[in-house]
Amino acid sequence: MTRAGGDTTGAPRWGGTALLRPGVLALTGSIGTTDVHAHHAVQILTATTPLTVRDGHGIGHRGTKVVVPADAPHRIEVGAQEGTVVFLEPESLPGRSAHLRAVHSGWTVAPVLTSTRRRTLAAVVDELVEHLAPVLTGDGATPRHPAVDDALRLLPSLVAAGPVSGTDLAAQVGLSVSRLTHLFTDQVGIPLRRYVLWSRLRLAVMRVQAGDDLTGAAHGAGFADSAHLTRTTREMFGLAPSVLSRHVSWDLEAGL
Template sequence: MSPARAPSAGWAGTATAAPGLLAFTGAIGSAEPHAHAAVQVLLVLDGEVTLTDRHGHRRRTEAAIIPAGARHGLRAAPGAHGLLAYLDPAHPAGRAAGARIAAAGDADIVSTWQVAARPLVTAAVNSMITGPAALPGVLCSIGPATDTRGLPAVLSRALEAVPQLIDGPLPLSELAARIGVSADRLGHLFAEHLQLPFPAWRRWARLLHAIEAVRGGATLTEAAHGAGFTDSSHLTRVCHEMFGLAPSHLVHLVRPTA
């Protein structure tokens, strides 16, 4: 994908998407306080970036792993560049990142996010690779998930069924019935293994689906309807809640270029 230019907010770079992953490399802008249903990996390659947690603690940051559901704000000075990866909590890399946070301390505090990300700083210092090509090395530096057993079979089946149902209402009860388990049991598995309630994870899955549709040439309205959002305004609200950015910025970055 060729570099794309965001119309404002300081964001300008290259965005890539794959199952369970949305990654951005380039000039980093600012984002209002928000919380997303993904584990966020931040690596600052140049310039100054400050993170703020839900308690108001502020830290200048070289690298951070921010857990799913953690409210945070981002302020970037002009000239800041880096890499941001948004990982599905069900993805092996997302689970490994979540394990690092759990081992580092209080998951709500920005200093914990920095401690969890120390291997990323080492990987960046030891590597001359920058830009999108650096992403595999950064993800590898997070390490394997501590739980080598993988996700429970019931939860795995539920995740596999979501793409077939995502353009509809997708209530937890319907998904649970499809795989032959109670809604209470399935909801507990989402919270226990992905550290997210099902509705939050569903919003993340819908948003990734919409982004993939836009990458394929769909309009914002078409992508919204295909991902189960009521309309493009609904997609806009969710995008702003999860990324602190309007989709006009995010979508511009991931739209295919000629």
């Protein structure tokens, strides 16, 4: 998966397996090079050999663990034949935690992200999220409000049907929209509107994997057209959905 022509002869190329759930996109396999770009998701990279990520100021960040903050221009100058990349929603608790660590402590002072060898990608992601936002996963986590559980059950069919109205969803679960959005962010760890967007991306990838072209997948997931879907994936991850679909086998978890 190269970003706008980042292919270099002899260099590792993007490929492997991926996991997608609301707030998290994770890939394990080979990590390719990219051109300069920026994306909204926080990016955590780890590899068995040192990576080099050059930021928008020309400073190289080299190590086996690198964190790229949200919206930071960068390019992967040296990739790796074996590694893991995790993109986190920056408005989520783990994403915000990783972003602040990179901003305040440097890109190579990375959160714990262990190898996927002999472990599933889902287990690695779960460990990372627990490390970054233990309140979401620890024994002391507050039980979800029944209305939040109801909203989570309703959202897949609502997303598939078209635009999702927070006001309508709140009415269906018996809360005011302000109360629902507050509870949802607090107890799910990601704002409702961002959860809906990640759910649309997941649905689009599911449809591509089922055989739809990008236009059909985009319309089926509630995007205006394939250009809208492509813009969204580039803005969030620096990647095009067509490249992801071609070179990656997907594990499409519902997640939360």
